[in-house]
Amino acid sequence: MLSSRHLLGLEGMSKEEIQLILDTATSFKKVLERPIPKVPTLRGTTVANLFFEPSTRTRISFELAEKRLSADLVNFSASTSSVLKGETLRDTARNIEAMKVDMVVIRHSSPGAAHFLANCLDSAIINAGDGAHEHPTQALLDMLTLRERFGTLAGLKVLIVGDIEHSRVARSNIYGLNTMGAEVAICGPATLLPVEIEHLGVKVYHNLDEILSQVQVVNVLRIQLERQGKGLFPSLREYRQLFGITAERFKRVGRELVIMHPGPINRGVEIDSEVADLLAGGGEIRNVE
Amino acid sequence: MKPRQNSFLFKNGLIFNTANSQFEKGDILVVEGRIEKVGTIPSEDFVGSIIDLQEKYVAPGFVDMHVHLREPGREDEETIESGVAAAMAGGFTTVCCMPNTEPPIDNRGMVEFIKKKAKNLLVAVHPIGAVTKGRRGEELAEMGDMLDAGAVAFSDDGLPVASSELMRRALEYSKMFDIPIIDHCEDLSLSEGRSMNESFTSTQLGVYGIPSVAENIVVARDLMLAAYTGGHVHIAHVSTKDAVAMIREAKKRGVRVTCEVTPHHFVLTDEVVKSFDTNTKVNPPLRSQADVEAILQGLQDGTIDVIVSDHAPHSIEEKQVEFDVAPFGLIGMETSFGLIVKHLLEPKVLTPAQVIEKIVLNPARILKLGSKDLTPGNPADFTVFDMDSEWTVDVNRFKSKSRNCPFDGWQLRGMIHGVFNKGQWWSESLSSTKKI
Numbered sequence: 001m002l003s004s005r006h007l008l009g010l011e012g013m014s015k016e017e018i019q020l021i022l023d024t025a026t027s028f029k030k031v032l033e034r035p036i037p038k039v040p041t042l043r044g045t046t047v048a049n050l051f052f053e054p055s056t057r058t059r060i061s062f063e064l065a066e067k068r069l070s071a072d073l074v075n076f077s078a079s080t081s082s083v084l085k086g087e088t089l090r091d092t093a094r095n096i097e098a099m100k101v102d103m104v105v106i107r108h109s110s111p112g113a114a115h116f117l118a119n120c121l122d123s124a125i126i127n128a129g130d131g132a133h134e135h136p137t138q139a140l141l142d143m144l145t146l147r148e149r150f151g152t153l154a155g156l157k158v159l160i161v162g163d164i165e166h167s168r169v170a171r172s173n174i175y176g177l178n179t180m181g182a183e184v185a186i187c188g189p190a191t192l193l194p195v196e197i198e199h200l201g202v203k204v205y206h207n208l209d210e211i212l213s214q215v216q217v218v219n220v221l222r223i224q225l226e227r228q229g230k231g232l233f234p235s236l237r238e239y240r241q242l243f244g245i246t247a248e249r250f251k252r253v254g255r256e257l258v259i260m261h262p263g264p265i266n267r268g269v270e271i272d273s274e275v276a277d278l279l280a281g282g283g284e285i286r287n288v289e
Numbered sequence: 290m291k292p293r294q295n296s297f298l299f300k301n302g303l304i305f306n307t308a309n310s311q312f313e314k315g316d317i318l319v320v321e322g323r324i325e326k327v328g329t330i331p332s333e334d335f336v337g338s339i340i341d342l343q344e345k346y347v348a349p350g351f352v353d354m355h356v357h358l359r360e361p362g363r364e365d366e367e368t369i370e371s372g373v374a375a376a377m378a379g380g381f382t383t384v385c386c387m388p389n390t391e392p393p394i395d396n397r398g399m400v401e402f403i404k405k406k407a408k409n410l411l412v413a414v415h416p417i418g419a420v421t422k423g424r425r426g427e428e429l430a431e432m433g434d435m436l437d438a439g440a441v442a443f444s445d446d447g448l449p450v451a452s453s454e455l456m457r458r459a460l461e462y463s464k465m466f467d468i469p470i471i472d473h474c475e476d477l478s479l480s481e482g483r484s485m486n487e488s489f490t491s492t493q494l495g496v497y498g499i500p501s502v503a504e505n506i507v508v509a510r511d512l513m514l515a516a517y518t519g520g521h522v523h524i525a526h527v528s529t530k531d532a533v534a535m536i537r538e539a540k541k542r543g544v545r546v547t548c549e550v551t552p553h554h555f556v557l558t559d560e561v562v563k564s565f566d567t568n569t570k571v572n573p574p575l576r577s578q579a580d581v582e583a584i585l586q587g588l589q590d591g592t593i594d595v596i597v598s599d600h601a602p603h604s605i606e607e608k609q610v611e612f613d614v615a616p617f618g619l620i621g622m623e624t625s626f627g628l629i630v631k632h633l634l635e636p637k638v639l640t641p642a643q644v645i646e647k648i649v650l651n652p653a654r655i656l657k658l659g660s661k662d663l664t665p666g667n668p669a670d671f672t673v674f675d676m677d678s679e680w681t682v683d684v685n686r687f688k689s690k691s692r693n694c695p696f697d698g699w700q701l702r703g704m705i706h707g708v709f710n711k712g713q714w715w716s717e718s719l720s721s722t723k724k725i
């Protein structure tokens with residue numbers, strides 16, 4: 001049983017709970033192979049997808065899942081924050097809840113936005129990404145991919161490369177993988193690693209080649225192009241030189257290395273096109289949202 | 290004794306004697322707002338109001354030298370009148386209001402406006418004028434004129450005096466009047482767009498953190514400028530262990546520096562931000578346990594002179610938003626004393642006499658408010674309290690117009706039973722009898 005009716009984050013979620021979610025996902029995956037890929041699990045349940053940040057993959061992913069589970073759904077997209085919009089998040093959410101919504105999926109640029117809704121609404125809340133805090137469903141998906149590939153997550157050596165500071169995907173992956181017994185290392189420029197990150201139980205590297213040779217999995221984070229010019233790193237060119245999964249680096253490893261990317265990919269920056277294309281063909285990013 | 294106007298006889302108090310820092314059993318006779326006699330005073334011949342203090346403590350009226358009263362500009366959040374009511378409930382008979390109102394208190398007219406609004410209220414409200422015109426950090430405001438109108442110090446609080454050149458000039462200029470510049474120490478280039486302390490907790494939460502160096506850098510600069518100019522700098526709301534250490538060291542060198550801390554910075558750590566409760570969003574941010582311990586040490590050894598609430602009212606709609614878009618600030622006048630008793634007196638960090646120094650005598654000395662001694666001839670200005678009653682914080686019972694307090698539901702100790710100032714007595718628990 002899950003201990004909460006919400007899915008706000010993977011921090012604090014137990015191994016058994018994560019296991020249960022992954023097992024359930026595995027069984028649902030078989031549904032997709034049926035002639036009619038749909039089950040009545042959520043029939044009569046209304047879900048509101050509140051997307052306060054632009055999103056393609058996550059939104060489609062949720063919508064498809066809801067439809068395949070037979071839920072009724074409404075979509076709400078607003079690209080501006082509550083302050084600019086003039087209506088508070090609380091009011092927006094309460095208005096929608098007044099229309100008898102059972103579940104709210106929220107994507108928002110503010111950390112804690114999903115917790116905020118959980119505190120002021122009666123609906124079950126699913127966090128589809130809150131600022132740089134958590135993105136639990138992405139991490140669950142990543143763990144599902146890895147479990148399918150390796151059979152177990154225990155003892156798996158996973159490296160997360162890139163902009164950890166601004167990444168909710170990184171945090172949720174660290175929380176989840178640690179709980180499942182994987183060994184997590186992170187690598188990136190010192191300016192893009194949050195302070196005391198090592199206390200989350202990860203090993204910190206700044207030399208990509210050094211750690212790349214020791215891991216089975218690399219999760220490559222997107223470098224948001226707008227970070228350039230903010231003084232966090234000198235140039236995308238240098239970023240690629242030091243932290244990019246280049247074709248040469250990939251070849252140099254000389255053995256199997258599972259590479260994942262939560263997307264969208266900046267080809268030629270954090271990952272070379274050549275490597276990215278290999279992946280798409282090889283299936284490692286099949287479970288990407 | 291012949292009948293006189295406005296006479297009060299306070300019986301059976303434990304009265305603080307500033308000369309020996311002891312509470313002494315006795316009565317206080319107040320006539321026309323002044324203390325006429327302290328000691329054993331028979332009530333037989335007395336005509337006026339008699340209040341039995343039931344052996345409660347009496348100290349010179351508490352001073353909160355750092356509050357935001359929001360008037361003019363945000364009267365929906367607080368007014369001078371509601372702020373004064375909150376001050377009385379918190380035991381304060383003197384408050385100093387910061388100039389970040391709209392428009393700001395940066396000229397004589399604004400100082401006079403505040404003074405006039407507060408004139409007939411029990412609490413003395415002393416405006417702190419802006420250091421710079423419009424708090425824009427560009428040119429000095431008319432300090433001399435504001436001082437003449439009743440301002441007691443200068444600060445651009447809410448913002449630092451960012452330019453070192455201007456801070457130098459402010460310290461030089463205010464030195465002529467022997468008045469402190471109160472600086473809110475924050476290097477804005479290190480804090481912009483950030484919402485909490487930078488720490489392991491901010492890393493966990495994905496909330497962008499304000500590093501403690503943002504405060505330390507400006508404290509270091511201010512100490513150097515104070516040493517260089519000989520001016521008096523008062524560091525507002527110290528929150529980091531390094532700032533405490535630097536101030537301690539500067540005091541040893543004879544730099545004219547004083548400083549203050551808030552109860553929330555010695556009671557809470559950034560761990561509480563995990564709730565994403567926007568009432569824990571405050572500037573400077575709640576820091577680490579090590580910072581809290583350094584502050585307690587600084588309070589104990591006298592590095593930290595004053596305890597202030599930094600009472601900062603915000604409306605519910607402003608605070609009931611996502612954490613990173615909520616404004617900084619929490620209200621504290623009504624919980625300040627209870628937190629001090631529970632977290633400083635009970636664990637014996639400070640003695641009652643030290644607490645009185647930090648909430649009465651030191652601020653009065655720093656701001657030159659005059660003698661606060663409870664001796665004949667002085668204005669009758671005192672607070673009646675106990676140090677053992679337990680009570681539960683209920684924000685809905687606050688006199689303040691705002692509710693942004695992270696201590697709702699907390700069990701505190703030490704209650705305020707009444708305040709006397711400007712010839713007025715206010716109490717919700719002690720009854721008075723009129724003798725004619």
